[in-house]
Amino acid sequence: MSTKLRALQAKKAELVAAARKFNDETDAKAQAENRAWTDEEQQQYAAMRDSIAATSAAIDREQALIAEEAGLNAVAQMAGGAVGQNAPPSAGGVPIPTGARISVEENSDRDPNRGFRSLGEYAMAVRGAAFSQRTGQPMDQRLAALGGMQAAAPSTFGGESNGADGGFLIPPGFSTNLWTLSLEEQALLPLTDRLPVSGNSMSIPKDETTPWGSNGIRAYWQGEATAGTPTKPVLGRTELKLKKLMALVPMSDELMNDAVALGAYLTPNMARSIRWKTDEAVLFGSGAGVPFGALSGGAVVTVDKETDQAAATFNVTNASKMIARLLPGSYGRAVWLINNDVLPQLFTMVLGNVPVYLPASEGAKSNPYGTLMGRPVIVTQHAKSIGTQGDVSLVDLSQYQSIESKGGIQTATSMHLYFDADAVAFRATFRVDGQPKLAAPVSPANGSNTLSPFVQLQTRS
Numbered sequence: 001m002s003t004k005l006r007a008l009q010a011k012k013a014e015l016v017a018a019a020r021k022f023n024d025e026t027d028a029k030a031q032a033e034n035r036a037w038t039d040e041e042q043q044q045y046a047a048m049r050d051s052i053a054a055t056s057a058a059i060d061r062e063q064a065l066i067a068e069e070a071g072l073n074a075v076a077q078m079a080g081g082a083v084g085q086n087a088p089p090s091a092g093g094v095p096i097p098t099g100a101r102i103s104v105e106e107n108s109d110r111d112p113n114r115g116f117r118s119l120g121e122y123a124m125a126v127r128g129a130a131f132s133q134r135t136g137q138p139m140d141q142r143l144a145a146l147g148g149m150q151a152a153a154p155s156t157f158g159g160e161s162n163g164a165d166g167g168f169l170i171p172p173g174f175s176t177n178l179w180t181l182s183l184e185e186q187a188l189l190p191l192t193d194r195l196p197v198s199g200n201s202m203s204i205p206k207d208e209t210t211p212w213g214s215n216g217i218r219a220y221w222q223g224e225a226t227a228g229t230p231t232k233p234v235l236g237r238t239e240l241k242l243k244k245l246m247a248l249v250p251m252s253d254e255l256m257n258d259a260v261a262l263g264a265y266l267t268p269n270m271a272r273s274i275r276w277k278t279d280e281a282v283l284f285g286s287g288a289g290v291p292f293g294a295l296s297g298g299a300v301v302t303v304d305k306e307t308d309q310a311a312a313t314f315n316v317t318n319a320s321k322m323i324a325r326l327l328p329g330s331y332g333r334a335v336w337l338i339n340n341d342v343l344p345q346l347f348t349m350v351l352g353n354v355p356v357y358l359p360a361s362e363g364a365k366s367n368p369y370g371t372l373m374g375r376p377v378i379v380t381q382h383a384k385s386i387g388t389q390g391d392v393s394l395v396d397l398s399q400y401q402s403i404e405s406k407g408g409i410q411t412a413t414s415m416h417l418y419f420d421a422d423a424v425a426f427r428a429t430f431r432v433d434g435q436p437k438l439a440a441p442v443s444p445a446n447g448s449n450t451l452s453p454f455v456q457l458q459t460r461s
Contacts, residue, residue, distance in 0.1 A: 005062045012055040019048040116142060186368075186378050188279040189404075191335070191397035192434060196406040201241040201433075204401060240403045242431035243290055247273045249426045270428050274409065278432060282400065283337075283382050284390075285434075292435035294400045294454045295393060299438035301325045301452040302389065305460045312387030313460055314342050316349045316356055319373055322394045322455045327442060330396035330453045336377045337393045341386035343379055346372060389459045399453035402434030 026041050037045075116122040125140040195202065220229045247270045285293040294300070303322050306315070326334060338346075346357040349372075357377075359370040369377040375394070384390035409430045441450035 002062065002066060005059065005066065008055060008059045008062060012052060012059065015048065015052045015055060019045065019052060022048060186380070187275050188282050188382075188397060189275075189402065189432070192282060192400040192402040193398050193437070195401070195403045197242070197403045198406045201239065202403050204238045204240065238401060238435065238437075240401070240433040240435065242403065242405060243433050245274060245277055245430045245432065247428045249428075266426060270426070274428065274430050278430070279380075280382055281432075282397070282402070282434060283393075283395075287435065291402070291433050294395060294397065294436050295390060295456060297436045297438075297454075298440050299436045299452050300454045300456060301441050301450060302456055302458050305458045309460055311461045312341075314338075314345050314386075314392050314457070316351055318392070318457055319349070319356065320351075322392075322457060323373060325449060325451055325455045326394065327396065327399070327451045327453045330399065331375070333398050334375050334394050334396045334453070336372050336375055337380055337383050337395060338377060339383040339386050339391045340379050340381070342383075342392055343369070343377075346370075346377070387460050390456055393454070393456040395455070396453035399437045400434055401437050402432060404433075405431040 022045060026037060026045070030037055030041075116125065125143055195204075216231070218229075218231045222228060249266065249270060281291040281293060283293045283295050285291040285296060287293075287296070303318065303325055306317055309315070309318075323331065347359070349356050357370060357372050360368050367376040369379050371377060383393065409428050436454065438452065441452040444451055
């Protein structure tokens with residue numbers, strides 16, 4: 001502390017003590033004489049108060065100057081320390097690096113749920129915001145952490161910048177939960193060769209040559225002192241562009257009255273719909289505005305039925321021949337996709353006296369439908385009706401190239417789309433594309449039957 005500041009503070013203490021003494025003595029004298037303060041006494045006390053105020057102002061000025069000087073000293077010390085010296089801060093000062101800045105942030109920004117305990121609670125806050133626009137009442141301030149009102153209700157024109165008019169972004173934590181749920185329950189997309197992309201498309205090189213083929217990179221036995229045989233790769237190119245999948249769910253005012261029911265209904269149903277549409281496209285998509293399916297392209301191999309095979313049957317010979325048509329290296333990654341009506345026939349399938357179908361043991365989660373000839377069985381409604389082509393497939397989906405939006409599922413709300421129905425719309429969009437890595441089956445080095453990572457059984461009718 002400076003000497004001047006200590007002197008001013010001591011002077012103020014003396015002035016305050018003198019004013020206190022004069023006040024107490026004058027009060028006692030006036031009461032004894034049963035009178036009020038005289039004009040002279042009031043003027044004398046006022047002069048004391050003015051002296052105290054003037055001294056206080058001088059103290060404030062001195063403290064402000066001391067603070068400014070401390071800041072300048074700290075900056076000067078940091079500048080001097082740039083040559084490698086760590087000079088101590090001046091008395092009362094803290095070193096401040098040149099160019100340093102102070103920033104603040106809202107704590108709720110660190111919370112992926114933005115302060116909401118559940119998606120249902122968030123949805124009720126959105127409902128309240130819809131009423132606030134009509135009544136003028138303030139909305140839930142947690143919605144402000146989501147950017148407040150957003151522009152962009154679904155409209156008649158297209159564009160990647162459109163959002164949800166009069167709505168709010170859904171907290172990223174709930175979007176992540178929705179995305180996670182959409183990849184559960186034996187979803188097929190996680191089995192593909194997935195690439196997250198930041199942009200709108202990706203160009204992927206591909207090589208469909210084989211080591212035993214007549215072109216592409218090949219190795220030759222080399223004689224001593226003989227020239228090598230040059231080879232070069234034969235590369236193609238796959239162009240994938242993200243396709244948009246949207247789930248638009250209007251929620252009635254009655255359902256939105258219950259946050260628990262709303263969260264239990266909305267999240268799993270949106271995830272289930274996205275999972276279903278994505279898996280259907282991965283298998284059977286036409287490529288027109290949707291991904292090109294693994295079983296829709298020219299690479300799929302169809303195994304013939306047995307002579308005189310009964311309609312709507314699947315037997316051990318069918319299964320063994322399907323395995324024989326798999327591309328080398330695909331067996332360890334392949335899964336069976338079957339219609340639920342095919343499942344009862346698996347329990348009776350034997351090779352000699354040995355069962356080839358093993359139901360899942362109690363508590364098994366990774367393969368709830370067990371294994372057939374060592375490979376997992378997935379019972380799915382994507383498989384066609386029993387007896388028709390596509391009711392039983394053996395696929396290695398790692399040979400299916402997919403790309404997806406890096407952010408996963410994007411979610412938003414709109415309070416105006418169904419205004420006349422007193423409903424709030426929740427929207428989830430997922431952008432994805434994909435196609436088989438092979439354009440055609442592979443011819444083997446020996447034999448005539450082509451091979452593929454995608455094998456299905458012919459119609460048995």
